[in-house]
Amino acid sequence: MIVVEGSGLVRRIGLAGKLIGHEDWVNTIEFNRCGDCLVSGSDDRRVMLWNVASKALVLSYDSGHARNVLQARIMPFINDTVIVTSGGDGQVRLGQVTDNGNLQTIELGKHNGHVHKLAVEPGSPHMFYSCGEDGFVQRVS
Numbered sequence: 018m019i020v021v022e023g024s025g026l027v028r029r030i031g032l033a034g035k036l037i038g039h040e041d042w043v044n045t046i047e048f049n050r051c052g053d054c055l056v057s058g059s060d061d062r063r064v065m066l067w068n069v070a071s072k073a074l075v076l077s078y079d080s081g082h083a084r085n086v087l088q089a090r091i092m093p094f095i096n097d098t099v100i101v102t103s104g105g106d107g108q109v110r111l112g113q114v115t116d117n118g119n120l121q122t123i124e125l126g127k128h129n130g131h132v133h134k135l136a137v138e139p140g141s142p143h144m145f146y147s148c149g150e151d152g153f154v155q156r157v158s
Contacts, residue, residue: 034072038065044085050093056100058086064102064112066091076114081122082106088135094142101125101145101157103132109147109157125157 041060048055054075055067064086066076080086084105092099098114109126130150138144144158 036067036072038074038077039063045088047090049091049097054091054097056089056091058089058102060085062086064089064100066097078112078120080112081110082108087131087133090135090137090145092137092142101135103135103147105131107132107149126155128153
């Protein structure tokens, strides 16, 4: 490791604020494609969407997971209205803001054991991958 003493960068880094809302451990955060929103998921089984600049909570909903939310991703190119999540219950779920402003969640996939990672296919608003403790990588579209 290289340490540069007296670096201006080190002096400029500091806590810029906190996003307060979850009631338990936060396991995942991820920016949207533009970088102006952040999604978080927690052991409280809630998913929260934040405005980064104002640090304001934009959306909060019950994920539908029976256990903790381990990953959350905002699907690109659809106005930040679709969020996919995975959890300790083995589920892969989709949360979508409907045209009337309500939020709907559905199960899209299932692993045996925790689902630790989600990966959105670059450039696709409808395709992503999940991997779980069962040793499988699943493609969801």
